[in-house]
Amino acid sequence: MKGDPIPETDTVSRYCPFGRLSEAGRPTIAAFQMRDSDLVGTNPHLSVNWLEYFRDKSRDEQIAEIREVFVRKMQRVGGQAKFALAKVSEIHEKVKEVGREVRILHWPVVEDNDDSHAGIFDIDNDFDVIAQALSRMNFEMVAAKAE
Amino acid sequence: VEENMPVAECYTPTASDYVRAQKCASRDAITDIEGTEREDLQLQPEDVQRLLKLTQEILKFAKIRDEFLETDSETESAFDQLQEIERNERHQIVKEIEQLPLNDSKRISSRLRALIENVEEEYPEEELLSVASMRDFQKFLRSNNRWVYPDIVVSPNGNIVIEWLIDNKRHLTIEFLGQGMSKIVMIAPDITWKNRVSILSAKVSVESVTEAIKPYDALSWVTR
Numbered sequence: 001m002k003g004d005p006i007p008e009t010d011t012v013s014r015y016c017p018f019g020r021l022s023e024a025g026r027p028t029i030a031a032f033q034m035r036d037s038d039l040v041g042t043n044p045h046l047s048v049n050w051l052e053y054f055r056d057k058s059r060d061e062q063i064a065e066i067r068e069v070f071v072r073k074m075q076r077v078g079g080q081a082k083f084a085l086a087k088v089s090e091i092h093e094k095v096k097e098v099g100r101e102v103r104i105l106h107w108p109v110v111e112d113n114d115d116s117h118a119g120i121f122d123i124d125n126d127f128d129v130i131a132q133a134l135s136r137m138n139f140e141m142v143a144a145k146a147e
Numbered sequence: 148v149e150e151n152m153p154v155a156e157c158y159t160p161t162a163s164d165y166v167r168a169q170k171c172a173s174r175d176a177i178t179d180i181e182g183t184e185r186e187d188l189q190l191q192p193e194d195v196q197r198l199l200k201l202t203q204e205i206l207k208f209a210k211i212r213d214e215f216l217e218t219d220s221e222t223e224s225a226f227d228q229l230q231e232i233e234r235n236e237r238h239q240i241v242k243e244i245e246q247l248p249l250n251d252s253k254r255i256s257s258r259l260r261a262l263i264e265n266v267e268e269e270y271p272e273e274e275l276l277s278v279a280s281m282r283d284f285q286k287f288l289r290s291n292n293r294w295v296y297p298d299i300v301v302s303p304n305g306n307i308v309i310e311w312l313i314d315n316k317r318h319l320t321i322e323f324l325g326q327g328m329s330k331i332v333m334i335a336p337d338i339t340w341k342n343r344v345s346i347l348s349a350k351v352s353v354e355s356v357t358e359a360i361k362p363y364d365a366l367s368w369v370t371r
Contacts, residue, residue, distance in 0.1 A: 018265045019301040022310075023258070029320045029332065030300040030308045038303075078265065098334070098346050128332045129348050132320055136312065 006104045006118055008089040012048040013066055015144060018080040025141060027084045032131035039127065045119030050106060051085070053116035066116065067146055073112050077145050084139035091120065091134065098133045100126060233278050237263055240281045247288055250371070251296040255288070258299045266301055279325030280306040283353045287323065290357060293370040311369045316344050319365055321356060329353050335363040 006012060020030040032046060049069065051062040063083065070077050088104050095102050100122075107119040123130050241263070245256035259281070266276050284307040288294065297309035302322055310320040315334075322330040330350050337343040351359050360366060 019262050020303075022298040022300065022312075026312075028298055028300045028308065028310055028312075030302045033302050033304075035303045076268070078268070080265070126348065128320075128330065129346055132318060132332045132334070135310075136315055136318060 002106060002108055004106045006050050006088050006106060007052070008087070008092070010050060010052040010088050011085055012050055012088060012091070012104065012118055013063075013083040013085045013142075014046070014048050015070060016082050016084050018078050021080075021082060025082065027082075027135055027139060027141075029128070029132045029135045031084065032134045033128070039124055043119075043121065044124050045105075045107065045121045046123055048104070048118050048120060049083075049114075049116045050118040051116070053106070063142055064146065067144065069112075069114050069116065070144060073114060079145055081144035082141045083144050084141055086137055086139050090137060094133050094137050095130055098129050100130055100133075102130065233275070236278050237276060237281060240278070240285055244285055244288060247285075247292075249288060249292050249294065251294075252288075254296060255299065262299065262301055266305075275305055276301055276307070277305040277325055280323040283307075283323035283325060283327060283329065284309070286327075286353050287321070287329070287356065290354070291370060295369055295371060297369070313368050317365070317368055319360065319369060323353065324350070327352055327354075329356055331356060331359055333360060333363065333365065335360075335365055338362055 014027070014031065016027045016031040020028055022028050034044070034046065038044060049066045051059070051066070054062045054065045057065070066083065067077070091104060092102065102123055103121045105119055105121055107117055108115045109117045241256045241259045244259065245252055249255070263276055295311065297311050300308050300310070302308050306322050306324055308320060308322045310318070312318045316336055317334070319331070319333045319335070322332075324330055328350055329352070331347065333347045334344050335347075337345045345363060347359075347363075349359060357366065360369075
């Protein structure tokens with residue numbers, strides 16, 4: 001249901017275009033920043049996708065589902081873009097290291113037909129410090145575009 | 148004003164508006180926009196002059212707006228020209244950076260070229276690489292010729308972001324915001340308690356970045 005917390009043991013993915021990845025392919029702070037215009041308004045959040053939303057599917061199948069969502073949503077999924085995958089518990093832990101707390105909630109976007117969409121909330125206070133902390137995580141990286 | 152609706156069609160001051168305003172000026176009568184006499188209002192001649200001027204301004208704006216709507220193709224070509232100018236400027240900055248007396252000037256310019264190319268292709272709906280941000284980055288590079296090669300990326304606002312991630316306790320990112328300003332986010336060992344970390348987030352001028360990070364000994368890990 002919209003607004004439910006994602007279980008700690010589950011995994012979320014963040015879309016990282018080429019321009020926000022380091023040359024070594026690691027997400028930088030820019031991968032977790034938002035446009036100034038997205039930080040205003042109600043419920044500003046960092047968009048992620050919840051892999052386990054696709055129940056009874058293998059990890060590869062879950063990633064394939066999310067790839068499809070992005071093909072549908074975006075004009076163009078970059079050939080060098082990646083998904084950064086991390087456990088919810090690890091995100092909480094990393095953000096706590098810099099003295100902040102976030103909530104990771106299921107937040108489907110009906111207009112994009114993106115049911116697995118989730119959000120990292122409570123980021124508007126000290127947003128850059130949180131974005132930088134997230135960029136120090138050890139992510140599992142997978143190509144955003146199917147080969 | 149509804150989208151694409153000529154302003155003049157929404158409201159064009161007419162001759163009677165002027166007559167009404169003139170009457171107000173001579174204090175013969177004050178009427179509101181519906182023509183009702185308003186004895187309760189007391190306008191001074193200078194107020195009326197301001198109203199007349201405002202009415203003329205509205206009319207002028209209406210004409211400009213209507214001309215704008217009639218010449219869509221010309222406007223489009225003006226935007227194209229502007230984009231072309233910015234594109235050339237970006238390439239010019241990259242060339243200038245390539246000529247800087249830095250160990251990594253070629254590597255930096257090559258990275259910038261790759262970013263420019265990919266930003267245009269990968270997310271056309273977002274801000275392109277900001278020329279003002281690139282100028283500030285160039286200014287920053289000029290300030291010291293001993294920078295360790297940083298990771299160079301683009302923020303969602305189209306700004307250049309550079310970062311040095313040494314380990315979990317030493318991480319510096321600088322976003323060049325344009326207009327000579329930059330945003331620093333840093334985690335570094337605390338000055339007093341070496342087993343603790345300090346977390347900083349600040350906006351400073353490009354010229355002040357070095358001074359801002361110096362107390363945390365960050366220069367030792369971002370310069371050779």
